[in-house]
Amino acid sequence: MTAFKVGDQVTIHNSQTGPEKAAVVEAFTEGNRCMVLSDGSKWRADGQRQWRVGSGYYKGPVVERTRPGDLDIVTRRRAIGVIRKFAQDLNMDSPLDAAALKRIVDRIQEEQAAAPKDDGAA
Structure with missing residues (x-):
């Protein structure tokens, strides 16, 4: 069984x-x-x-x-992997134009601004 x-x-x-x-x-x-x-x-x-x-x-x-929180961890791990791969392959010969790259940077900055701040207290 x-x-x-x-x-x-x-x-x-x-x-x-x-x-x-x-x-x-x-x-x-x-x-x-x-x-x-x-x-x-x-x-x-x-x-x-x-x-x-x-x-x-x-x-x-x-x-x-699957336990509570498992899917969030898996999703986060996969997203980080995709972002790292994207950034690793990014150079001046990449097919994305300046406007597309600016949209990506803007979104990253928006998400960083909205994220909870780490006050350094442990």
């Missing part, structure tokens, strides 16, 4: 960085021993390790039920 069922919202957690990816349980195979997620990954039905990892010792990500 598995703790998960088809349609469950789950989060793939890394022991060091927390929630990494959100998915939905799509199916069970291998006599309900293998769980298939919406991202195409396969996990043991208990979510403790990926299906057919090949090693007897496994210290990798695990699948858990």
Whole structure:
């Protein structure tokens, strides 16, 4: 018997960085021993390790039920990755014109101004 069922919202957690990816349980195979997620990954039905990892010792990500706050962390992590990739590839030969870049900068400044201020108190 598995703790998960088809349609469950789950989060793939890394022991060091927390929630990494959100998915939905799509199916069970291998006599309900293998769980298939919406991202195409396969996990043991208990979510403790990926299906057919090949090693007897496994210290990798695990699948858990999505908890409050998990989706915010995953969304933030993905957005930061996209922004970093965009900025890393940005140079004078980039296809965006000055007006588009100015709109991006304006929006960043608006969001920074609206963000809660860190007063330095710990």
